[in-house]
Amino acid sequence: MELFKPSSPCSCCKLILLILLLLVLLIGIYFYARFGTDRPVTYTDPVEHFKYGSTGGERNLGFPYWIWRVLPDVCADYLPGKGFQSVGLIYEPGKDLPVGMSKRRQMGMDRVFFNCSVCHSATVRVKPDAAPMLVVGMGANQLDFMAFEKFMYQCMADRRFTPNQVIPRIQAAGGDLDLLDRYVVYPLAVHLMRDGVFGLMGRLRFIHQQPAWGPGRVDTFNSAKALFNFPIERLPKDELFGAADFPTIWNQSKKQGMQLHWDGNNDRVEERNLNAAFGTGATPRLIDHAAVARIQAWDATATPPAFERYFPVDKALAAQGATVYQEYCANCHGASGTDFSGAQVGKVTPLAQIGTDPYRLYSFSPVLAVNLGTPYADTPYRFSHFRKTWGYANAPLDGVWLRAPYLHNGSVPTLWDLLQPADQRPPKFYRGDDVYDPRRMGFVSDVAEERGKHYFEYDTRVTGNSNAGHSGRIYGTDLPEAEKWAVIEYMKGF
Numbered sequence: 001m002e003l004f005k006p007s008s009p010c011s012c013c014k015l016i017l018l019i020l021l022l023l024v025l026l027i028g029i030y031f032y033a034r035f036g037t038d039r040p041v042t043y044t045d046p047v048e049h050f051k052y053g054s055t056g057g058e059r060n061l062g063f064p065y066w067i068w069r070v071l072p073d074v075c076a077d078y079l080p081g082k083g084f085q086s087v088g089l090i091y092e093p094g095k096d097l098p099v100g101m102s103k104r105r106q107m108g109m110d111r112v113f114f115n116c117s118v119c120h121s122a123t124v125r126v127k128p129d130a131a132p133m134l135v136v137g138m139g140a141n142q143l144d145f146m147a148f149e150k151f152m153y154q155c156m157a158d159r160r161f162t163p164n165q166v167i168p169r170i171q172a173a174g175g176d177l178d179l180l181d182r183y184v185v186y187p188l189a190v191h192l193m194r195d196g197v198f199g200l201m202g203r204l205r206f207i208h209q210q211p212a213w214g215p216g217r218v219d220t221f222n223s224a225k226a227l228f229n230f231p232i233e234r235l236p237k238d239e240l241f242g243a244a245d246f247p248t249i250w251n252q253s254k255k256q257g258m259q260l261h262w263d264g265n266n267d268r269v270e271e272r273n274l275n276a277a278f279g280t281g282a283t284p285r286l287i288d289h290a291a292v293a294r295i296q297a298w299d300a301t302a303t304p305p306a307f308e309r310y311f312p313v314d315k316a317l318a319a320q321g322a323t324v325y326q327e328y329c330a331n332c333h334g335a336s337g338t339d340f341s342g343a344q345v346g347k348v349t350p351l352a353q354i355g356t357d358p359y360r361l362y363s364f365s366p367v368l369a370v371n372l373g374t375p376y377a378d379t380p381y382r383f384s385h386f387r388k389t390w391g392y393a394n395a396p397l398d399g400v401w402l403r404a405p406y407l408h409n410g411s412v413p414t415l416w417d418l419l420q421p422a423d424q425r426p427p428k429f430y431r432g433d434d435v436y437d438p439r440r441m442g443f444v445s446d447v448a449e450e451r452g453k454h455y456f457e458y459d460t461r462v463t464g465n466s467n468a469g470h471s472g473r474i475y476g477t478d479l480p481e482a483e484k485w486a487v488i489e490y491m492k493g494f
């Protein structure tokens, strides 16, 4: 008591000092509690984790949740339709975030960013008036990633993207912002987000020189070059058209040791997964290895949904097709949809022999292969299996019905078309429809518009879009018509 006697000037100072210290400490604790948290939303179910779980990437590029929510209203005119659905993001009923987006509390706000399933999930309708069902692990046939990237860039550059416009919209949308949020956190977030997107889009500037990818495709390895800050302007022009179809990612454990990615540039499952994580913003410093390991455990054994659950299969015809398939296809693509044995499976067929569009192959350059050895250089995760190849991979065809449109650039709409000589395949067709055509095996590709929604016209004459190749006797294109239908029937069981 003696110590704090107000009558003594010195003890008074001490008291004030102590109170100040306490205050600073309390403010510190408050700010730490408010801004120091770094915690993702987690999911116990592996499929939910795949759809909505974090790989750590939000810490890098994560958009503030509330800004993300109102962005389609702020810049509505830069989207082809209403909301992010119009660039192909999928919203499950009752969810506020699309499939393929995770959320993390960090820097005093919820931040959201993409995860693997944004590119590896899609919807399928068994007939036009059926409800779309979500299929995880297939390529994101509806997602127009280039349109999304361009939207973000245009919106960030627009004069409407200011705290004055954005914050009232957040409040109108139900965002519960307090004073600190309204006057400090979110105004700052608007500026930081603009800088972040500009920085990234500056690197990804090559997209402005490319033809539209359309839905279901992305240029994987030019994006990788952009992240390594390659001087895009000085690269050979042939390297700059690497648009590739989103692949399916089931049964990865059976694909260990196979040369995969479209050009077969890597034969390790772990490296393919980790490399893919860059696409989710998860750089070596920020990646959540445990979360990626859970995805890896899931895609090791995940299987495609059976065609037969939705459509009938003619067993007698399929049995005839099995013989033809074994003779022509099994050596390169595996004995069946579950047995991937075959002398050439998981190996690369040289470009000169397969004859499909060369640009995706050209896009993966020897220099990039070397650079991909550097990101995890000083860790046990270092990539050491990227190789430059000179052709395209003979991949297993598990879930082949959901791999349409076919080939690495998605240039052939149905399996029936793939079994025609290249010059008889459709030179133009529509992509993005999720209605299934069980007869020819592929998605409906002759409908330009459905209830106000316009599908993308894919033109095979555009650079990188050729539907040539995989044509000739050994590829089954000379078979009698009846045998082609039989092979298709057999492959419905994959």
Ligand code: HEC
Pocket (backbone or CB within 6 Å): 055, 114, 115, 116, 117, 118, 119, 120, 218, 220, 221, 244, 245, 246, 247, 248, 249, 252, 255, 260, 261, 262, 263, 272, 273, 274, 276, 277, 278, 279, 280, 292, 295, 296
């Ligand atoms: C931006 C879209 C995108 C994201 C995000 C993405 N991928 Fe992919 N993924 C692709 C594309 C495109 C390919 C094909 C690459 C190529 O060969 O050109 C691919 C290939 C793969 C493959 C190899 C498939 C095969 O058998 O050849 C696996 C496995 C894979 N991704 C897993 C993942 C995982 C796991 C994640 C998350 C950590 C992920 N992907 C995130 C687009 C994406």
Ligand code: HEC
Pocket (backbone or CB within 6 Å): 262, 325, 328, 329, 330, 332, 333, 344, 349, 354, 356, 357, 392, 393, 394, 395, 397, 400, 403, 404, 405, 406, 407, 408, 409, 415, 418, 470, 474, 475, 476, 477, 487
């Ligand atoms: C010499 C090896 C070889 C033979 C034989 C072969 N293919 Fe292929 N197939 C490939 C290669 C390589 C690709 C990838 C080409 C590309 O994407 O550019 C491919 C791609 C495919 C695809 C597209 C896969 C996807 O995910 O888009 C299908 C479907 C397919 N083949 C079916 C068949 C059928 C059916 C037969 C037999 C009638 C057959 N193939 C014979 C090597 C072969």
